[in-house]
Amino acid sequence: MDSISTKNCTIHFNNTCYSSLNKHLLENNFSKIFILVDENTHEHCLPILLPQIETEAVIEIIEIESGEINKTIDTCVGVWNTLSELNADRKSLLINIGGGVITDLGGFVACTFKRGISYINVPTTLLSMVDASVGGKTGVDLGHLKNQVGVISNPDLVLIDTKYLDTLATNQMRSGLAEMLKHGLITGETYWSKFEDLSKLSLDDLDGLIYESVLIKKNVVEEDPFENGLRKTLNFGHTLGHAIESYFLSHPKKTTLLHGEAVVVGMILACYISTELTGFPKETTLKIKDLFVSYYGKITIDKSELPEIIDLLKYDKKNNHGNINFVLLEAIGVTKIDCLVDDTVIMDAFEFYAN
Template sequence: MKSITTKDCTIHFNDNCYTAVNEHLNSKNFSKIFILVDENTHEHCLPIFLSKLETETAIEIIEIESGEIHKTIETCAGVWNALSELDADRKSLMINIGGGVITDLGGFVACTFKRGISYVNVPTSLLAMVDASVGGKTGVDLGHLKNQVGVISNPDLVLIDTVYLGTLPKNQMRSGLAEMLKHGLITSRSYWDQFKDLSKLKRDDLDKLIHESVVIKRDVVDVDPYENGLRKTLNYGHTLGHAIESFYLNDPEKPTLLHGEAIVIGMILAAYLSHKLTGFPEEDMQEVKSRLGNYYGKVEISESDYKPIMDLLKYDKKNTHGHINFVLLEAIGTCKLDCKVPEHLILEAFKFYAD
């Protein structure tokens, strides 16, 4: 697949990844290479990556625990300390091999260590490939609040090798698929329609859809890197989705929801709000609910949970001047930004999801 160039970095695919990273290593004369992994990517992905690397530069491996609950400043402090103890300097390179937690946190660590060292992201989950790979967002959670601390800063390279998807459990694949479905809803009915029958998708089809999804996000981010306008469309489903994800993450009695699973709920809720507020056709609203429901099933959300979930909306990063701003759909492929939504409609949307 053809490499994708953004304003600030280049995204390479499959075999091109290793040609690109080896050329980068040979041309930049890094003092040391630090590879950040979790226990899963250490076992399943790191051996593949190292077998393709051609360099005489010393390599150190830093491992953190997997999972969103470890995407914290405390984990960052551990990695910063490890870098210091292993004599990292400003000419060091950090390579982050993993899902969104690794690439978000590793990018943030690299951007802040000694006021910034170079880094390369190697997303190994579908979610990280189509979402975290583009746009330079780095950061960590603050308690149970998602991505409250971070910076926008791009890696030198992004390397997307779909061979790593073979190491993923099905629920992680489904989590990433949610972002691809979102890309269709906000930009392209034709892309959305390519997901009508997942049973017919072959490996080559998936590679092409991943590539197209990255292009969609690249085209948005290049126009609006700092989320002043168009980039806000990428938050469709995320206002309530992030609140639901945070709520479930913070309640030990609730099942763990992966990011994509929570965003799917948020997209269905937002489809209802879109129908009520921005003229999104009822037929399309029902199609969104039906298709996403068929793929992901339904999460039981108690009515007593609605209010505490809604209370978390005030922490959403899109909020300004005390207002909660939603991204809604006018049609499949067309969004409206900065929509104000009354509380009673959010409650109705939860009931629409539950029916």
């Protein structure tokens, strides 16, 4: 697969990843190389990456604990302190190898340490390959509120090697697929139709689908890097999806949801709301719901929990002037941004999902 060049970085795939990495290291003469991992990527992914690196620079490994619960400023402070103790300077390089937590947090650490050092993302989950690693969004959560602190800052390179997917559990693969399904719904029938029978998808199909999803996101963020218009469409399903994810994260009696699991629910809800408010065909909403539920199952959300979930919407990063802004569909591939939705319609959407 050909590399994809953006205005700010280059995304390399599979066989070109490591030759491109080594060329970059040679050309930039970094003083030290730091590799950020969690306990899972330290065990399963670092042994794939390390033998590929050709450099005379000192390499240091920094490990953080895995999981969204650790995507916090406190974790950043730990990494900043470690970088300082290990004498990182402004010519150091940080390589983030992991899923969205690692690439989001590691990117934020890099672009704030000493007012900015270079970094490279090596996404190892399907979700991070098609979403978190592309577009320059970095940041951390505030408590259980998602992505409240961060900056937009692009890595030097993104290295997408699908060999890392061999280390993933099935639920992690499904979580990543949710973002690809979203790309289909907001982009058009050509890409969406490739997912209409999920039972026919195989690992052999993934390389091409990942490449297409990366292109979709790249084209959107290049046109609107700071989310003033078109880039908002990438949040389809995320307004309620993030609220559900945050709610489940904050309640000890709830099983924490993966990002994609919450977004799938958010997309079903958004399709229902689209049918009610923007003329999205009801038949298409029903087909999408059946497809998603058949593959992901259903999560249980009691009516008594809905007010607290709806209250979390006020923290959504797309909001302005006190308004909660939804992305809705008029048709597959035809989006409408900055839609205001009454709470009663949201409640009806949850009832549609439950039934």
